[in-house]
Each structure stands twice: as C-alpha cells, then as structure tokens.
Amino acid sequence: MTIEKITVAKLLKLEQEKSIELSEDFFEALKPEDGQFAVIILNLNRKSVRIIPTSTEKIYKVSINIDKLAQDFFQKVSNLFYEMNIKSLYSTGLCFVDNKCVYDLYIDSVEYEKIDEAKLKDNIMKIDGITTIDIESISV
Structure with a gap:
C-alpha cells in the first residue's frame, strides 16, 4: 500500500543574492488553475515562508x-x-x-x-x- 503524498520538501542552502528555484513538482502543486501568480509571505517570528497561489497580480x-x-x-x-x-x-x-x-x-x-x-x-x-x-x- 502506498502512502498518499501531502507535502513536498526541498533542502537548499540559503545564500544572499541567490534565487530559489522551484522544482517541477513544487511548481505543478502550486500553480493555480486560473492564474500564474503566488504571494510569498515570510513570518518573521516563526522564520517560515508560505507560498500561496492566486489568480491576481x-x-x-x-x-x-x-x-x-x-x-x-x-x-x-x-x-x-x-x-x-x-x-x-x-x-x-x-x-x-x-x-x-x-x-x-x-x-x-x-x-x-x-x-x-x-x-x-x-x-x-x-x-x-x-x-x-x-x-x-x-x-x-
């Protein structure tokens, strides 16, 4: 029996001035059906990032x-x-x-x-x- 995938993870080295690239599985999971945008929110207290798809710019x-x-x-x-x-x-x-x-x-x-x-x-x-x-x- 296989376990249903509920998260996708990628470990990367944080380097200033360097872009973070999304792998194809990240991109496909994030892309909204009716748009091409996402808001990226950094929670300064928790030091966590959220990427939330949206259809608006x-x-x-x-x-x-x-x-x-x-x-x-x-x-x-x-x-x-x-x-x-x-x-x-x-x-x-x-x-x-x-x-x-x-x-x-x-x-x-x-x-x-x-x-x-x-x-x-x-x-x-x-x-x-x-x-x-x-x-x-x-x-x-």
Whole structure:
C-alpha cells in the first residue's frame, strides 16, 4: 500500500543574492488553475515562508494593531469578515512583536475590490482594543 503524498520538501542552502528555484513538482502543486501568480509571505517570528497561489497580480495586506486583546477578538473579526463577505488568502493569527499584538490578513485584488474600504476600516476600529489599521497593496 502506498502512502498518499501531502507535502513536498526541498533542502537548499540559503545564500544572499541567490534565487530559489522551484522544482517541477513544487511548481505543478502550486500553480493555480486560473492564474500564474503566488504571494510569498515570510513570518518573521516563526522564520517560515508560505507560498500561496492566486489568480491576481495584486493583493492587499490588512494589518491590525491591537493594544488590549479582548477574549472575543477572533469572534468579532470573524463575524465582521463573514458579514462583509471577505475571503482571505491567508491570515497570520496573532503575532506578538515588541510587546504589541498584530494581526495580518491577505486578500487578492478581485475579492478586495468588492469591499467598501472605508466601511471595513470603520468596522474594524469599532472592535475593542484595536488601535490602528493599515492597508497596503502589493503588486507583481
């Protein structure tokens, strides 16, 4: 009996100024059906990289700074995203940076353009403990 493959790994030497090439099995597994793009996200705390396929050449990063984390933070954020029909590519969960709590969310441009940005910012700022929100576009 064979074991179904759920991961692909490649060991490489990290060298500054040197490109990282994806083998054919990586490339085929990552390539989205309807596009040719991917967002590469480096988690600075965990020192891990995520490569997430997308069909768009532009994405948005929504960063939320949290001063005091309320117990119902995730519930309120999840409800807000559900009510606004926000579909994300990736979210970090909570990350602590220099005694600050940060939550990042990545959204592709097709999904983001369906959102009323002013309403999103206003509704996020209504959640207890949130101090700032920053939205950054990232393009190829």
